[in-house]
Amino acid sequence: MAKKLRGDHEKVLARAAKARAKERYVLRLYVAGITPKSDRAIRSVKEICEQSLKDRYDLEIVDIYQHPGTLKEDQIIVAPTLIKKLPFPLRRLIGDMADREKILLGLDLRPKCG
Amino acid sequence: MRNKSGKSVKHTNADIQIAIELPASSRNSTCLPPDLSTTELSRENAELRAQLAEAQATLHAIREGEVDAIVVSGSQGEQIFSLTGVETVYRLIVETMKEAAFTVAFDGTILFANARFEEYVKRPMEKILGHALHELVPQDQCPAVESLLTAAQKEPVKCRLVFQGADGTLIPAFVLSNLLNQPDGMSICMVAMDLTELENSTHLIQELRRQKDALRKSQERLQLLSSCASRLLASDNPQSIINELCREVMTHLDCQAFFNFLADEQAGKLHLNAFGGISEEEALNIEWLDYGAAVCGCAARQGCCIIAEDILNVPDTRADLVRNYGIQAYCCHPLMAQGSVVGTLSFGTKTRPHFTPEEVEVMRTVADQVAVAMQRLLNVQALREFNESLEQSVNERTAEVQRQTTRLRALAAELGQAEQRERKRLASILHDHIQQLLVAAQMHLGLVKRADSMTIGPAIQGVESIIREAIDASRSLAMDLSPPILHQGGLVPALGWLANRIEEKNLFKVRVRADNAAEPEMEPVRLLLFESIRELLLNAIKYSGAHEAEIMMMRTPDDWTRITIEDKGSGFDPEVANASRNGLGLFGIQQRLTHIGGKMEIESAPGQGTRVSLLVPPEKTRKDTLEPAADASEIDEQALIGFSQKKNKICILLADDHRIVRQGLSSLLQLEPDLDIVAEAEDGEQALKLARRLKPDVVVADVSMPGMDGVELTRMLLREMPGIKVLGLCMHIEKDVAAAMRDAGAVGYLAKSGLSEDLITAIRACAAGR
Numbered sequence: 028m029a030k031k032l033r034g035d036h037e038k039v040l041a042r043a044a045k046a047r048a049k050e051r052y053v054l055r056l057y058v059a060g061i062t063p064k065s066d067r068a069i070r071s072v073k074e075i076c077e078q079s080l081k082d083r084y085d086l087e088i089v090d091i092y093q094h095p096g097t098l099k100e101d102q103i104i105v106a107p108t109l110i111k112k113l114p115f116p117l118r119r120l121i122g123d124m125a126d127r128e129k130i131l132l133g134l135d136l137r138p139k140c141g
Numbered sequence: 142m143r144n145k146s147g148k149s150v151k152h153t154n155a156d157i158q159i160a161i162e163l164p165a166s167s168r169n170s171t172c173l174p175p176d177l178s179t180t181e182l183s184r185e186n187a188e189l190r191a192q193l194a195e196a197q198a199t200l201h202a203i204r205e206g207e208v209d210a211i212v213v214s215g216s217q218g219e220q221i222f223s224l225t226g227v228e229t230v231y232r233l234i235v236e237t238m239k240e241a242a243f244t245v246a247f248d249g250t251i252l253f254a255n256a257r258f259e260e261y262v263k264r265p266m267e268k269i270l271g272h273a274l275h276e277l278v279p280q281d282q283c284p285a286v287e288s289l290l291t292a293a294q295k296e297p298v299k300c301r302l303v304f305q306g307a308d309g310t311l312i313p314a315f316v317l318s319n320l321l322n323q324p325d326g327m328s329i330c331m332v333a334m335d336l337t338e339l340e341n342s343t344h345l346i347q348e349l350r351r352q353k354d355a356l357r358k359s360q361e362r363l364q365l366l367s368s369c370a371s372r373l374l375a376s377d378n379p380q381s382i383i384n385e386l387c388r389e390v391m392t393h394l395d396c397q398a399f400f401n402f403l404a405d406e407q408a409g410k411l412h413l414n415a416f417g418g419i420s421e422e423e424a425l426n427i428e429w430l431d432y433g434a435a436v437c438g439c440a441a442r443q444g445c446c447i448i449a450e451d452i453l454n455v456p457d458t459r460a461d462l463v464r465n466y467g468i469q470a471y472c473c474h475p476l477m478a479q480g481s482v483v484g485t486l487s488f489g490t491k492t493r494p495h496f497t498p499e500e501v502e503v504m505r506t507v508a509d510q511v512a513v514a515m516q517r518l519l520n521v522q523a524l525r526e527f528n529e530s531l532e533q534s535v536n537e538r539t540a541e542v543q544r545q546t547t548r549l550r551a552l553a554a555e556l557g558q559a560e561q562r563e564r565k566r567l568a569s570i571l572h573d574h575i576q577q578l579l580v581a582a583q584m585h586l587g588l589v590k591r592a593d594s595m596t597i598g599p600a601i602q603g604v605e606s607i608i609r610e611a612i613d614a615s616r617s618l619a620m621d622l623s624p625p626i627l628h629q630g631g632l633v634p635a636l637g638w639l640a641n642r643i644e645e646k647n648l649f650k651v652r653v654r655a656d657n658a659a660e661p662e663m664e665p666v667r668l669l670l671f672e673s674i675r676e677l678l679l680n681a682i683k684y685s686g687a688h689e690a691e692i693m694m695m696r697t698p699d700d701w702t703r704i705t706i707e708d709k710g711s712g713f714d715p716e717v718a719n720a721s722r723n724g725l726g727l728f729g730i731q732q733r734l735t736h737i738g739g740k741m742e743i744e745s746a747p748g749q750g751t752r753v754s755l756l757v758p759p760e761k762t763r764k765d766t767l768e769p770a771a772d773a774s775e776i777d778e779q780a781l782i783g784f785s786q787k788k789n790k791i792c793i794l795l796a797d798d799h800r801i802v803r804q805g806l807s808s809l810l811q812l813e814p815d816l817d818i819v820a821e822a823e824d825g826e827q828a829l830k831l832a833r834r835l836k837p838d839v840v841v842a843d844v845s846m847p848g849m850d851g852v853e854l855t856r857m858l859l860r861e862m863p864g865i866k867v868l869g870l871c872m873h874i875e876k877d878v879a880a881a882m883r884d885a886g887a888v889g890y891l892a893k894s895g896l897s898e899d900l901i902t903a904i905r906a907c908a909a910g911r
Contacts, residue, residue, distance in 0.1 A: 060780065062209045103212050105211050
C-alpha cells in the first residue's frame with residue numbers, strides 16, 4: 028500500500044509539477060490608498076509577476092478605501108496584502124513586498140528548502 | 142464564543158478592536174472529533190500551521206510597521222484605520238495643489254484651509270480658521286456666499302465667487318463644492334480655482350475686440366471722408382451734392398438731423414441751403430437765420446465751432462431751436478473760404494447727449510472739405526474772369542497795333558506817292574516853265590545870229606530877259622523846295638518868310654507871333670517843324686474856308702517848344718479826319734513828332750475853327766527855371782496824369798504859419814485823389830523835423846515864416862534829402878525872392894492868390910520831376 032501510494036504520489040507530484048508549470052495565477056493586491064508602502068508593494072509585485080509569471084497571471088489591485096466592500100470577502104485585516112487566489116491553496120502575504128525571495132516563496136514559486 | 146459564521150469576537154477596553162478571523166475550518170479548539178483519521182489530522186495540522194504562520198506574519202508586519210492600514214470590523218461595520226505616515230501624501234497633495242481647498246461648516250465657519258487659500262485671501266491662517274467665509278469676500282458677495290452654502294448642503298455646486306484679500310485686492314475664483322461626510326459631522330469641502338488670469342485674458346480679448354471695432358470704425362470714417370472729398374472735388378457745384386453727402390455722414394455718425402446754411406451777402410443773413418431730419422414746413426420756418434441767432438448763427442458770426450451737449454437737460458438759449466426737434470447733442474462748424482465765413486454745416490443727434498471727439502473731428506473735416514470745394518469754385522470763377530479780361534486787353538492791344546500798322550503802311554505808301562507827285566511837280570515846272578524859257582532863248586539866239594547890226598541890240602536884250610526870267614523861276618523853285626533862311630536864320634525868321642510867301646501866292650494872311658527863345662536848337666527839328674507848319678497851313682488854306690490863320694511859337698515853363706496854328710474856319714471832326722486819306726498827313730506829322738519825343742494836339746470841331754499844337758521836348762537836360770506864375774503855365778496835363786498814375790500817391794508836407802491858410806490849402810489838396818497830405822507844420826523847424834521823419838515827396842512852404850524862413854528851409858531840406866521837391870508859396874511874386882528860392886534849390890514858386898488848379902498842377906509837375 029505504501030509503495031503504491033508513494034508511486035501514486037510521485038505521479039501525482041510529477042503531474043502536479045507539470046500542471047503547475049502551465050497554471051494560471053490569479054493574484055489580488057490590496058493597498059491603502061496612495062502611500063509609500065502601497066506604491067512599493069505595487070511595483071514589487073508587478074515586477075515579480077512580469078519576471079516569474081510572464082503571461083500567466085491576472086493581477087488585480089484594490090484600494091481598500093475605495094472598495095471597502097471587498098475586504099470581508101477576502102478577510103483582509105491589514106494593507107498592503109497580496110492574496111494568491113489561484114492556484115490553490117490560498118496564500119496571504121503582508122507588508123510592502125520588498126523582500127523578493129519571501130514573496131516568491133510565499134507564492135510557491137520557489138521550492139521550499141530543507 | 143462563536144457566532145454563526147464562526148467569527149470570534151474579542152472585546153477589549155481599547156478603542157481599537159481587532160478581530161482576527163480564522164478560517165472556518167479552525168476552531169478554538171478543544172473539540173476535536175475523535176473519529177478523524179491521521180491523514181485528515183495531519184492535513185488539518187498543516188493547514189493550521191500555515192494559518193498560524195500567516196497570523197504571525199500579520200502581527201509581525203503590524204509590529205514592524207510594514208503596514209499602512211488596519212481593517213477593523215466593529216459594531217458599526219467595517220472600518221479602516223490608517224496608521225501614521227499614511228496621510229502625508231494626501232496632505233502634500235492638498236497643500237501643494239494649485240487650487241485653494243477649504244472646508245466649511247454649514248454656517249460658513251472655516252474648518253480647514255490649505256496654503257493656497259491663505260494666498261488667495263492674503264491673511265494668516267489664524268485669521269482664517271474658525272472665521273466665517275463671509276469675512277473673506279467683499280460686501281456685495283455675501284448674498285452669493287449664503288446661497289452657495291445653502292445649495293451645497295444638498296448637492297455639489299459650481300459657482301463664481303470673488304474673494305477679497307486683506308489688502309483689498311479682489312480675486313475672482315471658480316468654486317466647486319461637495320458634501321463631506323465625516324464621522325463627527327457634515328461639512329462642505331470646497332475647491333477654488335483662480336480665475337484672474339482667465340478673466341484677464343477675457344478682458345484682454347474684450348480689449349482686442351474693442352480695438353478691432355475702433356479700427357473698423359476708423360476705417361469707415363476714413364472711407365467716408367475720402368469719398369466725400371473726391372465727390373466734392375469732382376463736382377462743379379458742391380452745393381448740390383451736400384444733401385447726399387450729409388445723409389451719408391448722418392448715417393455714419395448716427396445723427397438724425399443736419400443743417401447747411403449759406404451766407405447771403407445781399408440779405409445779410411444765413412439762408413438754409415440743405416437740411417435733413419425735419420419736415421419741409423419746418424424748414425420753411427428756419428429758411429432765413431440771423432447772424433448770432435441759434436447755434437448756427439453764433440457759429441457763423443464768431444467763425445468758430447460750437448457744440449451744444451445734453452441739450453434736454455442743460456438750459457442754453459442758443460439750442461432752443463433744436464431742442465424742439467428732440468435733439469440731444471448738436472454740433473455746428475462754420476464754412477470758411479478765403480478767411481471769411483461763407484456758411485455753416487451742423488449735425489444733431491437724438492440718441493445720445495454727447496459727441497465723442499472723433500465724431501466732432503469727422504464733422505469738422507467734412508465742413509472743411511465743403512468749404513474748400515466752395516473756395517475752389519470761387520477761385521476758378523475769379524481766374525476765369527481774370528482770364529477773360531486779360532484776353533480782352535490783349536485783343537484790344539492787338540487791334541490797336543494792327544490799326545497803327547495799317548496806318549503806318551498807308552503812310553508809307555502815301556509817302557512814296559507824295560514823293561512821286563513831288564517829282565512830277567518838279568518835272569512839270571521844269572518842263573513847263575524853265576525848259577520852255579531855255580528853248581525860247583535858244584530860238585532867239587538863232588535870230589541873233591541872223592540879225593544885222595540894227596536889230597541885234599534888241600534881239601540880245603530879248604534873250605537876256607528870257608534868261609533872267611529863267612533864273613528867277615529856278616531860284617523861286619529852289620527856294621520853294623528848301624528855303625535857305627531856315628538853315629541860316631532859324632525857324633522864327635523862316636516862319637516870317639513863309640507867311641509872306643503864302644500871302645503873296647495864296648492870298649491868305651498869316652500872322653506870326655514867335656518867341657526867339659523858343660527856337661529849337663537842332664536842325665532836323667527845325668526842318669520837321671517847318672514842313673509840318675507848312676503842311677498845316679496848306680490844309681487850312683485848302684479846307685478851312687478861312688482867309689487868315691495865326692501861328693504862335695513859345696517855350697513852355699518846362700522848356701518844351703510849343704507851336705500853335707489856329708484858324709477860325711470851318712473846323713473838322715478829328716476822328717473823321719483820322720480815318721480819311723487826307724488825315725494821313727496829320728497822322729504822318731504826329732508820328733514824326735512822336736518819334737523825336739514830341740506830340741501833336743488837335744482841337745477842332747465842325748464850325749468852331751481849328752487849333753493844332755505841336756510840342757517838342759527840350760534837347761538838353763532840364764535846367765531849373767523860374768517862370769512868373771502870372772503866365773498861364775501850360776503844363777502838359779496828359780503827361781502828368783500818366784506819370785502820377787504810376788505812383789500811388791504824392792506825399793505832401795505843408796508848412797505855413799497861418800493856420801487858416803494851412804487849413805484852406807489842406808482841404809483843397811485833400812480833394813485830389815492822387816495827393817496825400819502827410820503832415821502840416823507851423824514853422825520851419827517843425828517842417829524840417831517832420832520831413833526828416835516822414836520823407837514826403839513834395840514840401841509846400843510859405844517863404845515868409847517866422848524863425849526859419851522858406852529859403853533857409855529849402856536849403857536845409859535839400860542838403861539832407863536831395864531828392865525832395867520844394868515849392869515856395871508867397872502872397873505876391875517878387876523877383877529877388879524868387880531868385881533866392883531858386884538858388885536855394887526850390888523847383889517852383891507860386892502866389893497864394895493864384896488859381897488853385899495852378900498849385901495842384903505845379904505840385905504834380907514837381908513830383909513828376911519837371
